[in-house]
Amino acid sequence: MVILLPYEPLSPIRWHNGQVELIDQTRLPGELVVIRPRTVEEMWDAIKRLKVRGAPAIGIAAAFGLYLAVRDSRAASRAEFESELKKAANYLTTSRPTAVNLFWALRRVEAAVADAPTDNVAALKEIVLREALTIRDEDEATCRAIGHNGAPLLEELEAVLTHCNAGTLATARYGTALAPVYYLASRGKLLKVFADETRPLLQGARLTAWELHQAGIPVTLITDNMAAAVMSKGLVQAVIVGADRIAANGDVANKIGTYGLAVLAKEHCLPFYVAAPASTFDLSLKSGEEIPIEERDAAEVTHFGLKPIAPAGIDVFNPAFDVTPNRYVTAIITEKGIIRPPYQENIPRVLQGINFNGA
16 A cells, blocks of 8 residues: 655755755744755855755765756856866865765766767757756655665664654655655655754754654654663664765764764664665775764854853764774665665666766
C-alpha cells in the first residue's frame, strides 16, 4: 500500500523564474524564508553562513553559483569565458573545505564547458545553467534511490537514531540518511526517529526535527549527551547518518559528534549506517586522516544564539566535522547499492563506472 505523507518534503534549492531560490536554513524553525542570491558573492556567503548546508545541497548551490558568476559575462572569447569560470570556481571552493560534493560539482560544470563543441559565449552560459539544473535533478533521483536501497535495512525496525541533518534540507529533496525513512513512510511504515540536537548549531533540533514533524513522521528530540542512554534502554535499533566526505578506505567525515555515536553504537551492538551519494566519495584520499576538517568561529560554542554562555576570552576548539574510522561503519548506503566491508575492495566494485573527477 502506498500512502501520501501529509507534507511533501520541500526542496531547499531550486531554479524558479530565472532565479536561484534557497530556503534560509538559519531562520528555521521559526520562519520559512526563501532567499534569492543574485551574485556569486551572495552564493558564497549563503554557503559559508550555512543558509544552505548539507553536502549534496552545497554542491548544487555551488553549481548555480557558477552560473550567477558568468550570467552577465562580457567575455569576448571562449578562453576569456573559461578563465572567468575558473576564477569563480576557485572562489567558491574557499567557502567550506570539507564537503567534497562542492568541489565535485564545480569540476563537473567546468568539464561540461570544456567539452562543449562551441565557442559561442551565450551558448556556454546556457551550458553552465543546464549542468547546474542537471546536477540538482540527478541529486533528487539519487536520494530516491538511496531511500529504496536503504529501506530493507530498516523496515523491520521500530526506531533509529540520526545526527545533524541529512534529510531533505541537505539535498535536492528526500535526503540521504532520512531517505529510507521517507521511502518507508510513503509505503505505510512509520519508523520513529530519535534526533540528536547536534551542538553547537543545533541542526538536529532546528532542521531534522522540523522537517520530520512537518512530514508527519514520529520524531523525538534528544540532547547529544542522551544518545548512550537511548541506546542502553533499547529505544533505537540502529544509527543512520549522512556524510560530507568518504575516503577510499571507508573512513567517513560527518558532523562533529558522529564518531562518538559510532563508538556508542558498537558498544551497544547496534548497526551504524552511513548514507551518501557517489559524489561524496573522494577516492584520491587513502584514509580519513587526509580529509580537511573545517574549524568554525568560537562564538558558535561560547554563545547560544546571541547569549554568551562561557567566560569572555576562553579558548575554544570548534571543528565542524569529525572522522569515523571504517571499522565502526556497518554499511554505506548509496544510489548504486549497499557497500559493506572490506571497503577498500568493495567501494570501487559497487561504484564502478563513476567519474569522481566531476567530468
